[in-house]
Amino acid sequence: MAVRRLAPAEQQPKAFAFTAENLDWAKGQIAKYPDGRQASAVIPLLWRAQEQAGGWVPQKAIEHVAEVLGMPTIRVLEVATFYTMFNLEPVGRLHVQLCGTTPCVLRGADALKKICHEKIGHEHHVTADGTFSWVEVECLGACVNAPMAQINYDYYEDLSPENFTKLLDDLAAGRPVKTGPQIDRQLSAPVGGPTTLTGDVGTGAPATPQEPALADSDAKRPGAAGNVREEPTPKPPAGDGSRGRRSTRRE
Ligand code: FES
Numbered sequence: 001m002a003v004r005r006l007a008p009a010e011q012q013p014k015a016f017a018f019t020a021e022n023l024d025w026a027k028g029q030i031a032k033y034p035d036g037r038q039a040s041a042v043i044p045l046l047w048r049a050q051e052q053a054g055g056w057v058p059q060k061a062i063e064h065v066a067e068v069l070g071m072p073t074i075r076v077l078e079v080a081t082f083y084t085m086f087n088l089e090p091v092g093r094l095h096v097q098l099c100g101t102t103p104c105v106l107r108g109a110d111a112l113k114k115i116c117h118e119k120i121g122h123e124h125h126v127t128a129d130g131t132f133s134w135v136e137v138e139c140l141g142a143c144v145n146a147p148m149a150q151i152n153y154d155y156y157e158d159l160s161p162e163n164f165t166k167l168l169d170d171l172a173a174g175r176p177v178k179t180g181p182q183i184d185r186q187l188s189a190p191v192g193g194p195t196t197l198t199g200d201v202g203t204g205a206p207a208t209p210q211e212p213a214l215a216d217s218d219a220k221r222p223g224a225a226g227n228v229r230e231e232p233t234p235k236p237p238a239g240d241g242s243r244g245r246r247s248t249r250r251e
Helices: 020-030 038-052 059-069 073-082 102-106 109-119 161-173
Strands: 094-099 132-137 149-151 154-157
Touching: 020 038, 020 059, 038 059, 038 073, 059 073, 094 109, 094 161, 102 109, 109 132, 109 161, 149 161
Parallel strands: 094 132
Antiparallel strands: 094 149, 149 154
16 A cells, blocks of 8 residues: 555645535535534545545645534545545546456456556556546455456456456447446356256256346345334234243343
């Protein structure tokens, strides 16, 4: 892991302030926390600042977030420099985060790194037309489909020099691309289809026809928000024999 520093002064904008819409949104985030705990909103506010600034966090944005949250600037700087999700220098319209951790390297990430050097230049460099930048990152948690890269908000997996080159060309040209596995694989299932439990259990007979396989887009369909709580289990009616039974539930 390299030392993470702010971009040099000549790249820093002279000012930064949230747009009216983003400021309203920021106030909504801050209101989620109890009085005196507004600093807890630092990560979502830095993320929104990064989006507003075009994919990176300038020094003035860090100072602005500190001001909005009533925090010392150094505390916000600590967060921005610790988490690699915050880019500290300008990035291209398509920012490639190439995984360079062992499983991806064993599956060919070095060849992809060479392509990044050839097509984009050295790490952190933004191409002259502003289209691409790239950086090597640690494991992004998709090792089962290694090697992989994240480009802006999407993962692209099962990369090879050929499909990675085409992917970069298609993205740059605005052509539609497929996210997720770039080979004929359903999500992270075995290549070529199921390899286990392929017959009827017990009989060994051939499998009965199955539902059509899930597509990537189905799997990414948003479900209930993580903070939605389940309904509590209804209490048993009085007199059903459960009186006096010791409950382990916390009310
Ligand atoms: S090692 Fe590359 S995603 Fe985990």
